[in-house]
Amino acid sequence: MMNRWLPLVAYIAAVLDATLLGSIVQTQFNLAALSALGVEISFATRLATTGHDLLGFTPLYGSLVAIMMLGAMPAATLVTRWLGSGAWLIHALSAALGLWVMLWIVDTLAPMPTLIAATRSLEGTLAMMASAALGGWGYAILAYTKWDGFSA
Template identity: 90%
Template sequence: MTNRWQPLVAYVAAVLDATLLGSIVQTQFNLAALSALGAEISFTTRLATTGHDLLGFTPLYGSLIAIMMLGAMPAASVVTRWLGSGAWLIHALAAALGLWVTLWIVDTLAPMPTLIAATRSLEGTLAMMATAALGGWGYAILAYFDWDGASG
């Protein structure tokens, strides 16, 4: 027996996880790019910029993640049921792939070359996909965890 709120709790946690981690990663990639240009960025500035981006970038990025997860997590659940196992890996891969597709769509529609500067490089794109994968992994843990303590 599963808790009726379990999928919703798992979804919200996955969105928050992927969004917050993704925001932090994109900030650090942007600051690294500025450092590569010669800008000296102190630890205090890094913290302040990260905080600023958590407030300013997170709402937009969170809406992209929320929409992506609405498609990726149910699709991963179907594949998991079909295969009978591998929920954590399947959900992590679905979230990473879902973010890649979402970024491709957004970048195709956005007037600028890329909406999220960190995704201009392969490393940045992979790092952002990894944060989405962590969200998908967390979804699987929460969605498939037996909250009632009953076996089977």
């Protein structure tokens, strides 16, 4: 029988997972854009910048991911029950799609064209969606472990 707290634990883990990975990814895209301008970025600077963003970027981004996951994970669970299998893939896709929708909403509402600089390019957007997908995948692993024994 599924632990009643497992979805909550899985949700928190998924939000943390997607947020931290997303932060690391967006830092690398921003630094890559600077490197393309010819500036040298040492490993220590890259590490410090990544660490700074894990503190500075995650409060806002984590809030967006948390809201997104609140919709995306229950929706993925419904689809999984309807299909009867594929939990890992469905939750990963749902989180990725959820982030894409969230970015679209934020960019529509915010005064600037693109709030998160890394998502100005298709590559950056896909990378951020992939980091969200890992969060959704993590959710499925945790939430489904004792429910149907890795039903994916």
